[in-house]
Amino acid sequence: MNEDEAYEYVKNTLKKELITPYHADELEIVKSVSCCINCGLCINHCPVVAAIGLDRFNGPRSIAVELSRSPPEYWSTADKIYLCTGCGTCREVCPKNVDIPEIVNLIRARIFEHRPDLVPKGFMLVKEIIAEHNLAFEPWVDREEKAESRDMRLERLGLPHIPDVVKKNAEVLFYPGCQAEERTQEVREAAKVILDLFAVDFTVLDEFSCCSLPSHLMGDEDSARNLAKQLKKKVKKLGVKKVVTTCAGCTSNLADLAERDNWGTPTYHLLEFLAEEIGFDRIKQALKEQTPSQSVHVSVHDPCHLIRHTSRRIMDYAMDILSLMPGVKVTESITHDSCCGGGGMVSYHSRDVADAVVKENLISLEETGAERLVTPCPLCTAQIESNLFKSGSSIEVDDLTVFLAQRFSKE
Amino acid sequence: MTDSEFDVVVIGGGSTGTAVARDCAIRGLKTLLLERDDIASATVGTCAGMISSGLKYSDEPDIMAMCSKEVMHFNHIARHIIMKNPILAPLLDLSDAASDSSYVDSYSAHAEEREVPSMLFLTPEASREIEPMLNPDIIASVYYEEFFIDPFRLCMLQTLDAIKHGATVRTYCEVIGFDISNNNDIQGVVFYNRVTGTTEKINTKLVINATGPWAHKVAKLSGENLDIRLNKGAHVILDRRVVNVGITVKAIDGRWIYLFPHENTTLLGTTALDTWEDPDSLVASFDEIEYLLQSIQTVLPSIREARIIRTMAGIRPLVPEWKRPEGKVTRGYRIIDHSENGGVKGLISFTGGKLVMCRHMAEAATDLVCKKLGNTAACMTHKQALPGNDADVDVSALSKEYGIALHALERMRARRGTEMLKVLELTKEYPEWKTTICTCEPVIEAEIRYAIREEFPQTLNDLRRRLRLGTGPCQGTFCTFKAAAILSDELDLGGDDFLVDILDFRAERWKGIRQSMRGEQLAQEELTLGMYTCVANLDQSDVDYDIKPWEEGS
Numbered sequence: 001m002n003e004d005e006a007y008e009y010v011k012n013t014l015k016k017e018l019i020t021p022y023h024a025d026e027l028e029i030v031k032s033v034s035c036c037i038n039c040g041l042c043i044n045h046c047p048v049v050a051a052i053g054l055d056r057f058n059g060p061r062s063i064a065v066e067l068s069r070s071p072p073e074y075w076s077t078a079d080k081i082y083l084c085t086g087c088g089t090c091r092e093v094c095p096k097n098v099d100i101p102e103i104v105n106l107i108r109a110r111i112f113e114h115r116p117d118l119v120p121k122g123f124m125l126v127k128e129i130i131a132e133h134n135l136a137f138e139p140w141v142d143r144e145e146k147a148e149s150r151d152m153r154l155e156r157l158g159l160p161h162i163p164d165v166v167k168k169n170a171e172v173l174f175y176p177g178c179q180a181e182e183r184t185q186e187v188r189e190a191a192k193v194i195l196d197l198f199a200v201d202f203t204v205l206d207e208f209s210c211c212s213l214p215s216h217l218m219g220d221e222d223s224a225r226n227l228a229k230q231l232k233k234k235v236k237k238l239g240v241k242k243v244v245t246t247c248a249g250c251t252s253n254l255a256d257l258a259e260r261d262n263w264g265t266p267t268y269h270l271l272e273f274l275a276e277e278i279g280f281d282r283i284k285q286a287l288k289e290q291t292p293s294q295s296v297h298v299s300v301h302d303p304c305h306l307i308r309h310t311s312r313r314i315m316d317y318a319m320d321i322l323s324l325m326p327g328v329k330v331t332e333s334i335t336h337d338s339c340c341g342g343g344g345m346v347s348y349h350s351r352d353v354a355d356a357v358v359k360e361n362l363i364s365l366e367e368t369g370a371e372r373l374v375t376p377c378p379l380c381t382a383q384i385e386s387n388l389f390k391s392g393s394s395i396e397v398d399d400l401t402v403f404l405a406q407r408f409s410k411e
Numbered sequence: 412m413t414d415s416e417f418d419v420v421v422i423g424g425g426s427t428g429t430a431v432a433r434d435c436a437i438r439g440l441k442t443l444l445l446e447r448d449d450i451a452s453a454t455v456g457t458c459a460g461m462i463s464s465g466l467k468y469s470d471e472p473d474i475m476a477m478c479s480k481e482v483m484h485f486n487h488i489a490r491h492i493i494m495k496n497p498i499l500a501p502l503l504d505l506s507d508a509a510s511d512s513s514y515v516d517s518y519s520a521h522a523e524e525r526e527v528p529s530m531l532f533l534t535p536e537a538s539r540e541i542e543p544m545l546n547p548d549i550i551a552s553v554y555y556e557e558f559f560i561d562p563f564r565l566c567m568l569q570t571l572d573a574i575k576h577g578a579t580v581r582t583y584c585e586v587i588g589f590d591i592s593n594n595n596d597i598q599g600v601v602f603y604n605r606v607t608g609t610t611e612k613i614n615t616k617l618v619i620n621a622t623g624p625w626a627h628k629v630a631k632l633s634g635e636n637l638d639i640r641l642n643k644g645a646h647v648i649l650d651r652r653v654v655n656v657g658i659t660v661k662a663i664d665g666r667w668i669y670l671f672p673h674e675n676t677t678l679l680g681t682t683a684l685d686t687w688e689d690p691d692s693l694v695a696s697f698d699e700i701e702y703l704l705q706s707i708q709t710v711l712p713s714i715r716e717a718r719i720i721r722t723m724a725g726i727r728p729l730v731p732e733w734k735r736p737e738g739k740v741t742r743g744y745r746i747i748d749h750s751e752n753g754g755v756k757g758l759i760s761f762t763g764g765k766l767v768m769c770r771h772m773a774e775a776a777t778d779l780v781c782k783k784l785g786n787t788a789a790c791m792t793h794k795q796a797l798p799g800n801d802a803d804v805d806v807s808a809l810s811k812e813y814g815i816a817l818h819a820l821e822r823m824r825a826r827r828g829t830e831m832l833k834v835l836e837l838t839k840e841y842p843e844w845k846t847t848i849c850t851c852e853p854v855i856e857a858e859i860r861y862a863i864r865e866e867f868p869q870t871l872n873d874l875r876r877r878l879r880l881g882t883g884p885c886q887g888t889f890c891t892f893k894a895a896a897i898l899s900d901e902l903d904l905g906g907d908d909f910l911v912d913i914l915d916f917r918a919e920r921w922k923g924i925r926q927s928m929r930g931e932q933l934a935q936e937e938l939t940l941g942m943y944t945c946v947a948n949l950d951q952s953d954v955d956y957d958i959k960p961w962e963e964g965s
């Protein structure tokens with residue numbers, strides 16, 4: 001056997017033994033989990049454990065000291081590992097900073113490769129959509145219908161339509177994420193309204209493609225790495241200096257990818273961009289020029305992907321911006337930073353679990369007396385909105401970007 | 412024959428003794444196994460569990476051939492407790508490759524029998540894809556495969572099989588003398604029962620001394636001298652599988668050392684030092700730990716960042732070949748019939764040997780026993796499977812049926828094979844026994860109860876050997892009390908016994924932890940200390956407990 005044949009042979013044996021070698025960029029994650037001292041502190045903070053109990057989901061501590069220790073056995077975690085929403089609460093409270101959300105993804109990747117039969121069926125549908133369209137949601141078939149739907153939404157919200165521009169060497173690439181690209185188009189449009197208002201030199205992608213987070217969360221590492229590569233190429237080709245997004249998941253994922261794959265282009269959530277690049281003075285100025293809209297009482301939900309996967313400062317910015325808005329009263333709910341259950345692709349196979357997680361949030365939300373909930377993530381918006389609706393609540397939900405755009409826009 | 416009359420008494424419940432007892436029992440001999448501590452409590456429990464192709468012993472082709480055959484037999488009789496490890500031997504310079512080319516050929520000679528490939532050569536790039544922690548300066552690596560067995564379960568299964576075939580097994584019974592007739596013939600064995608504190612005596616026709624590194628001491632009890640070369644070996648145990656495959660490398664003194672994924676840990680070993688230490692209080696030394704780390708660091712520069720949980724050390728009972736380095740001493744074994752040189756009649760001792768050849772050693776010794784006793788039964792130990800090996804187990808289906816986590820059941824399967832059904836059966840009547848007791852491994856209450864009822868443990872340490880209880884990264888920080896409560900319930904232990912057993916278990920964990928304590932394990936020990944002193948107040952306990960030699964006296 002020559003060296004190439006030998007390598008093929010070895011890869012084959014590893015596959016038979018269910019071993020996928022850790023990549024160099026995964027070693028930090030493995031090291032981090034090995035620091036767990038089994039103190040159990042995380043268990044009481046995990047929203048999934050709180051919602052469905054330890055018998056059904058044995059929680060972050062078990063992931064660290066038990067489930068993640070031996071790759072050849074990763075397949076046998078399939079009844080538990082898909083129930084983690086990846087909210088990162090455990091990592092935040094852990095005295096050793098154990099990176100549970102990422103080891104969960106690493107284990108899911110091994111199951112995806114070696115035991116596809118154990119991967120939740122719902123994931124396979126998403127995988128197919130991604131493979132066909134490079135998008136996490138089935139796109140509109142008819143472009144015109146898509147535009148009609150967009151215009152209807154804009155009209156309802158009283159927002160102007162800012163046409164898409166695709167150009168090279170703009171300052172900013174605005175990246176809406178799959179949900180806002182295909183479903184909640186008002187979020188995408190609202191962001192453009194805001195960028196336009198502050199005269200930001202921005203472009204959108206010629207051909208939109210997914211940031212890879214859903215593939216990464218499902219364990220489809222090949223697709224994830226492929227999509228990440230594709231997007232990096234597009235960003236580089238456009239020659240933009242910054243990426244701005246309105247999705248919490250995209251924010252944290254693009255920031256991670258930029259670091260892992262040396263993009264050299266920082267990613268901002270729109271809120272961060274407003275606070276850090278536009279500045280509060282300009283925001284105040286812009287608000288002065290508006291006719292004050294009706295007063296409204298809101299509460300805010302903090303997306304996990306912002307506060308725990310990126311930085312808690314982003315939601316401080318959100319509160320600061322809201323405090324500048326005339327007529328906006330904010331009451332914090334006690335579960336404002338608790339996971340909505342929408343993460344980790346849990347709802348794709350165990351809707352009951354995702355909905356059990358959001359229950360606590362709904363109760364304390366009602367207690368605030370707010371008439372509206374705002375949150376800077378289209379995925380959290382969808383998860384909370386549908387559960388409020390099911391519970392018969394009168395509280396309405398807005399994506400924070402839309403809410404801001406409505407109050408910024410000249411009418 | 413009464414209960415105190417035996418054909419053969421086997422002394423020692425390690426890999427060798429349990430294999431002999433099994434063979435004797437299967438061949439229909441009335442067999443008694445006496446072990447002064449617990450099954451697998453000594454050398455065998457400190458070994459790497461590699462059932463090796465014998466590739467280090469290329470000078471001894473017969474032994475290599477025998478090892479290869481034994482691996483096949485194990486894969487036939489105990490496949491449920493065996494795992495395969497792919498292994499890389501990275502080469503840092505050409506002299507590494509040139510100096511040892513003979514082992515490549517000798518390994519490959521028997522590869523096919525074991526259903527593994529001949530040794531393969533890989534490029535540095537391919538090697539680093541397989542193991543990204545490897546030093547970028549390597550010039551190539553050699554790839555091969557070896558099988559590993561769970562040494563504790565192997566001994567336990569051999570013991571259970573012996574019992575199934577009629578043998579009597581007595582643990583915590585230490586042989587302290589022999590009853591020898593006037594014509595220098597052994598007629599009986601005297602032993603001290605450590606549980607009851609009484610001395611007992613039984614009669615037997617023959618005695619097999621399978622006491623590993625104590626063999627010369629036991630022989631001496633009959634007045635016989637037995638030459639043996641004792642050689643210390645230590646392992647460093649790392650949390651989880653930190654490497655994708657096994658790594659072997661030439662140590663700083665030119666010996667081979669290794670880093671093997673083993674169950675859900677990684678073993679770094681081993682050292683080899685001629686020793687005169689007491690096997691009972693043996694610990695790994697600072698020099699041994701450094702020697703291992705320095706050596707593996709040449710090919711895995713970041714290995715010191717990995718979390719070291721503990722160390723373990725044991726003594727190899729080598730064949731007494733002197734004036735040559737340990738690595739050149741034969742890996743074979745000797746069976747000494749003391750009567751042959753005019754010594755005591757009826758005593759047969761072992762020196763040498765390995766885990767991988769325990770079945771073979773047993774066959775040879777039992778052949779000799781049968782010849783002396785006129786028994787003509789053939790050896791069946793390579794044909795008859797050990798308990799649990801008979802069929803595949805569908806753990807996914809069992810997980811659904813019993814409502815127990817899949818991973819917990821997969822770990823149980825790796826210990827028990829089909830026998831796990833008996834454990835699960837218990838949960839039908841007692842659903843609360845599905846509770847996880849040891850969170851690292853994990854181990855559920857039902858398996859602990861089953862083991863206590865069926866596998867005769869006396870202490871928490873015995874439970875650890877049967878279940879891997881308390882062997883994970885937290886080293887029993889959280890399971891000790893819970894398991895002790897279950898043990899007390901089943902064995903009806905009083906409050907003081909309960910506390911002493913907890914202290915003993917903590918002391919035994921400490922024996923391995925202390926030597927290598929550094930880095931991440933310090934945080935764990937701080938937590939453990941808090942649990943057992945501040946919460947449990949064990950440091951203030953006034954129970955009658957003897958401080959162990961490796962504990963600091965106060």
Ligand SMILES: Cc1cc2nc3c(=O)[nH]c(=O)nc-3n(C[C@H](O)[C@H](O)[C@H](O)COP(=O)(O)OP(=O)(O)OC[C@H]3O[C@@H](n4cnc5c(N)ncnc54)[C@H](O)[C@@H]3O)c2cc1C
Pocket residue numbers: 422423424425426427428445446447448449450451452453454455456457458459460461462463584585586587621622623624625629643644645646680681682724725726727728763764765766767768
């Ligand atoms: C660090 C290390 C690594 C090793 N790695 C491997 C490996 O990977 N593969 C391999 O094949 N081999 C390996 N070996 C060798 C192998 O472990 C031993 O050769 C083998 O397990 C010895 O088993 P045993 O039953 O002879 O001895 P032991 O396991 O020591 O058993 C002897 C038993 O006799 C009992 N006993 C002693 N005195 C009395 C008495 N008076 N009355 C009653 N009972 C008594 C003891 O309590 C003990 O349980 C390794 C050894 C070491 C030290």
Ligand code: SF4
Pocket residue numbers: 045046047048049059060083084085086087088089090091100101
């Ligand atoms: S990431 Fe969130 S859901 Fe997952 S284990 Fe941690 S706390 Fe629980």
Ligand code: SF4
Pocket residue numbers: 035036037038039040041042043060061064090093094095096097098
């Ligand atoms: S993951 Fe962190 S918080 Fe949870 S048990 Fe381990 S060390 Fe404690």
